[in-house]
Amino acid sequence: MATIAANIQQVRERIARACAAAQRPVQSVTLLTVSKTFGADEVREAAAAGERRFGENYVQEAIEKIEVLADLRAQIEWHLIGPLQSNKTRVAAKYFDWVHSVDRLKIAERLSEQRGPEQPPLNLCLQVNVSGEASKSGVAPDDLPALAHAVAALPRVRLRGLMSIPEPSDDPAQQAAPHRQLRQLFHRLQQEGLDLDTLSMGMSADLEAAIAEGSTMVRVGTAIFGRR
Numbered sequence: 001m002a003t004i005a006a007n008i009q010q011v012r013e014r015i016a017r018a019c020a021a022a023q024r025p026v027q028s029v030t031l032l033t034v035s036k037t038f039g040a041d042e043v044r045e046a047a048a049a050g051e052r053r054f055g056e057n058y059v060q061e062a063i064e065k066i067e068v069l070a071d072l073r074a075q076i077e078w079h080l081i082g083p084l085q086s087n088k089t090r091v092a093a094k095y096f097d098w099v100h101s102v103d104r105l106k107i108a109e110r111l112s113e114q115r116g117p118e119q120p121p122l123n124l125c126l127q128v129n130v131s132g133e134a135s136k137s138g139v140a141p142d143d144l145p146a147l148a149h150a151v152a153a154l155p156r157v158r159l160r161g162l163m164s165i166p167e168p169s170d171d172p173a174q175q176a177a178p179h180r181q182l183r184q185l186f187h188r189l190q191q192e193g194l195d196l197d198t199l200s201m202g203m204s205a206d207l208e209a210a211i212a213e214g215s216t217m218v219r220v221g222t223a224i225f226g227r228r
């Protein structure tokens with residue numbers, strides 16, 4: 001079936017149009033293909049269409065796919081985007097390249113301790129509970145600076161940026177507000193001297209609004225694989 005490849009092409013075109021509208025270079029936005037609930041075969045199809053970064057929500061489900069797709073491991077980055085409990089940090093530190101959902105120092109400390117010394121540093125984003133956040137997870141904006149500076153100082157992990165999951169909305173103005181808030185928090189941390197390069201925001205329904213507000217990584221599932 002050519003559907004996944006065709007959907008990927010459409011998503012890339014949406015990203016390119018949104019970048020053009022925002023007067024941003026198209027290479028400034030990375031596509032993270034969200035494969036949660038879909039199987040290894042679908043991931044393989046997306047990889048054959050050129051996708052190199054896959055996002056998963058559930059550690060156990062992801063590990064099964066990562067093992068089945070071991071032959072692609074060197075070409076693919078695996079990103080954990082779902083909530084991470086402390087009893088799963090050891091496997092997360094072993095299997096993933098990125099974790100987007102860090103919202104407590106304890107989780108980051110465990111990942112830092114458990115990341116293998118032979119592995120490259122684990123890339124981290126802090127999940128922020130911006131206004132209108134759909135989930136209960138995420139650090140409160142007021143608590144973000146202290147957490148960010150503490151995580152940035154840990155060994156074996158590298159703090160890359162911020163992530164959020166705003167409440168879904170069809171209204172462009174309502175879509176823009178939480179993305180703008182996350183960008184402002186991101187810029188403030190950069191001004192405080194943190195070397196951050198990743199603003200992980202925007203999904204199937206709102207990637208245009210997110211790119212307009214400065215997203216550098218959009219996390220897209222439904223528009224590529226279909227409804228879950």
Ligand SMILES: *Cc1c(COP(=O)(O)O)cnc(C)c1O
Nearest residue numbers: 034081203204205219220221222
């Ligand atoms: C499922 C999920 C996505 C993808 O959402 P779509 O609307 O299917 O594109 C992105 N980010 C997170 C954290 C998710 O859980």
